[in-house]
Amino acid sequence: MVEKVMETLNQADEKIMGGPDFPVGLVKRRKEIEKMLTESKSLQCFGRFGLVGMGGIGKTTTAKSIYNKMHKKFEASFFCLNIREHAGYDRGLEDLQAKILQNTALNVNKDKRAYDIEHRPQKIEINDVEHGKSILSSELKGINALIVLDDVDHESHIDALYRPLYTLGAKSVVVITTRNRDSLKREQLTEIYEMQELDKENSERLFHWHAFLKPDAPAHLKRVSQDVIAACKGLPLSLEVIGSSLYGCESESDISLWEENLRHLQENENIFGVLRISYHHLEGNEKEAFLDICCFLIGKHEDIVCIFLEGCYRTGQKILDVLKSRSLVSTDAEGLIRVHDQIRDMGRHIVREGKKDRVWEEETANDVLEVRDAFFLNIYCQFEICYMMCAESYISVERREKRTEDGCLHCVVFQ
Ligand SMILES: Nc1ncnc2c1ncn2[C@@H]1O[C@H](COP(=O)(O)OP(=O)(O)O)[C@@H](O)[C@H]1O
Numbered sequence: 001m002v003e004k005v006m007e008t009l010n011q012a013d014e015k016i017m018g019g020p021d022f023p024v025g026l027v028k029r030r031k032e033i034e035k036m037l038t039e040s041k042s043l044q045c046f047g048r049f050g051l052v053g054m055g056g057i058g059k060t061t062t063a064k065s066i067y068n069k070m071h072k073k074f075e076a077s078f079f080c081l082n083i084r085e086h087a088g089y090d091r092g093l094e095d096l097q098a099k100i101l102q103n104t105a106l107n108v109n110k111d112k113r114a115y116d117i118e119h120r121p122q123k124i125e126i127n128d129v130e131h132g133k134s135i136l137s138s139e140l141k142g143i144n145a146l147i148v149l150d151d152v153d154h155e156s157h158i159d160a161l162y163r164p165l166y167t168l169g170a171k172s173v174v175v176i177t178t179r180n181r182d183s184l185k186r187e188q189l190t191e192i193y194e195m196q197e198l199d200k201e202n203s204e205r206l207f208h209w210h211a212f213l214k215p216d217a218p219a220h221l222k223r224v225s226q227d228v229i230a231a232c233k234g235l236p237l238s239l240e241v242i243g244s245s246l247y248g249c250e251s252e253s254d255i256s257l258w259e260e261n262l263r264h265l266q267e268n269e270n271i272f273g274v275l276r277i278s279y280h281h282l283e284g285n286e287k288e289a290f291l292d293i294c295c296f297l298i299g300k301h302e303d304i305v306c307i308f309l310e311g312c313y314r315t316g317q318k319i320l321d322v323l324k325s326r327s328l329v330s331t332d333a334e335g336l337i338r339v340h341d342q343i344r345d346m347g348r349h350i351v352r353e354g355k356k357d358r359v360w361e362e363e364t365a366n367d368v369l370e371v372r373d374a375f376f377l378n379i380y381c382q383f384e385i386c387y388m389m390c391a392e393s394y395i396s397v398e399r400r401e402k403r404t405e406d407g408c409l410h411c412v413v414f415q
């Protein structure tokens with residue numbers, strides 16, 4: 001009995017999605033959306049909701065908060081995180097389909113159809129996206145589930161992951177987060193929630209916590225920090241990253257640094273320009289390590305990333321700690337390295353437009369191969385583990401073959 005209770009509690013805990021260190025205004029946002037989810041559901045069909053807004057505005061954070069609050073009310077639930085990123089991998093959509101099945105239909109059916117349990121497979125193999133769609137439709141039929149499809153960006157994501165959910169039970173709720181409103185335009189959603197920027201008060205609170213670890217700015221930095229906050233335009237990601245990158249710069253003599261950052265912020269209106277400030281604050285090896293992570297190491301275990309960085313820059317954990325303290329990198333509950341997609345894209349932009357010394361996908365490989373004649377492939381072979389990562393995507397430089405066996409390039413560094 002006790003074991004059964006513990007097992008149930010543990011299962012419930014697994015479902016909890018992590019949140020920000022300093023949440024601001026999240027409860028208000030969550031309540032507004034919860035109200036929408038519960039009030040505007042039609043009786044005939046399950047609720048289908050969109051959370052729309054630009055990258056970094058807090059869609060995933062808000063959806064996680066809703067999920068944490070509501071998931072226990074459903075027979076099954078699953079938060080399908082970062083679809084855009086995963087869909088880019090080989091068999092990415094098939095893997096996501098399998099995860100949805102594993103966490104919803106197979107879980108519920110295991111309990112419901114106890115008579116059948118010995119004959120049911122624990123894991124369903126999905127051959128291709130079409131196969132996945134038909135299994136999802138049939139296995140999810142009639143189940144009342146809460147499913148979040150996070151960062152949907154393309155018709156193919158909707159087709160593979162959302163439309164097969166149409167057979168869900170009428171009490172189900174599906175939440176889609178996207179920065180691309182167009183990707184939802186053909187779907188008849190129950191309602192769409194447009195995410196708003198943080199208001200002045202919440203922007204200040206978020207920034208102050210990250211920059212000063214307290215709710216207020218010191219008197220001599222009050223004016224300049226107000227201007228920095230205004231330049232972040234209520235975008236939580238910018239407030240967090242810029243605040244973190246100025247953490248520790250509180251002395252009287254730091255005012256000029258703040259003013260320099262403010263000028264840079266005001267001159268660079270777009271998000272890459274804003275986030276780039278935090279890159280400029282890094283030291284030499286920290287910059288290199290940050291770019292390595294953006295290009296090759298997202299989703300790898302922190303221990304492996306540390307070994308990689310130690311091998312390349314002599315220190316691993318120390319660099320990682322700096323990147324984490326600047327809110328550029330984080331580690332998820334499974335110990336895997338995460339980088340917000342806007343920050344990752346900023347890092348890759350720096351490599352693509354400037355350094356051209358790393359290649360992580362074919363398009364960039366072609367660009368780099370065009371401008372670089374002689375290459376020396378530096379695959380960090382002194383470190384077995386990194387060598388393995390590179391071997392995954394080995395390219396033969398002499399013969400200028402750009403493709404790997406699976407057609408992808410993941411981890412190649414040029415010198
Ligand atoms: N209400 C909030 N309070 C504190 N931090 C937040 C809040 N909303 C978002 N953030 C932070 O801002 C960053 C971007 O949020 P995220 O939800 O990933 O944005 P999106 O999914 O829209 O790209 C995250 O690091 C998150 O921790």
Ligand SMILES: [Mg+2]
Nearest residue numbers: 059060061151
């Ligand atoms: Mg997101």
